[in-house]
Amino acid sequence: MDKFRFFWATMDLCDWSEEGNDDKVLAPVIDYLSRQDDSVIYHFDDLMSELLYHLDTKKLWIQCEKSEPLASDDTFLYSRCTALINGPNYYEKARRGRAKAMWDKEFEALLYVPSRAWAKKHHRDPSDYDHFPPFSIETGSNRDAWA
Numbered sequence: 464m465d466k467f468r469f470f471w472a473t474m475d476l477c478d479w480s481e482e483g484n485d486d487k488v489l490a491p492v493i494d495y496l497s498r499q500d501d502s503v504i505y506h507f508d509d510l511m512s513e514l515l516y517h518l519d520t521k522k523l524w525i526q527c528e529k530s531e532p533l534a535s536d537d538t539f540l541y542s543r544c545t546a547l548i549n550g551p552n553y554y555e556k557a558r559r560g561r562a563k564a565m566w567d568k569e570f571e572a573l574l575y576v577p578s579r580a581w582a583k584k585h586h587r588d589p590s591d592y593d594h595f596p597p598f599s600i601e602t603g604s605n606r607d608a609w610a
Contacts, residue, residue: 470510471551485572488548496580504584505594508577511547512596514554518543519600520608522560530566536602541569543600548573574600 476495481487496504519539527534527542546557548570556562578592585591603609 467510467514467551470507470514473507474548474550477548485570489572489576492576493580493583496576497583499580499584501581501584501594504577504581505596507580508594509596509598511573511577512598512600514547515540515543515600516598516605517608518546518554518557519602519605521610522608523557524602524609526560526563527566530563534566537571538569539602540574540600541571542566544570544573 473492473495476491477488478491479488481490496507523543524534524539527539531538531542542565543557545565545568546554546562549565553562553565557565575589577594578589581587581592581594582589598604
């Protein structure tokens with residue numbers, strides 16, 4: 464997990480006194496990243512995509528579907544974000560399939576941290592962000608883990 468140390472250290476900046484308002488929880492992370500070089504924002508995005516990719520498994524999808532019978536691809540993705548927002552220990556627990564309570568939660572706002580940080584830095588719209596991480600976060604993209 465040393466490879467992901469920067470990601471987890473950055474996520475430690477979350478303001479949990481604002482729990483219940485995901486944007487406010489993430490504001491310090493966005494502020495911090497917006498003061499970094501673009502390469503740092505991209506690195507954060509790349510790490511986040513890889514972490515989400517590794518949670519994209521058939522085994523975890525089945526857990527999600529059992530907990531939330533009407534689960535969609537987006538439900539599964541936003542629940543995987545919950546594993547990231549709760550830190551490296553929770554993430555590892557989730558990877559092993561031992562964080563079943565995460566399937567009734569979501570933290571979609573995490574997905575927009577890189578584009579919002581970049582936009583804040585450059586005084587642009589987040590939709591102008593044009594970095595594409597090496598791992599797809601979409602449900603079913605980790606084909607080996609769905610075989």
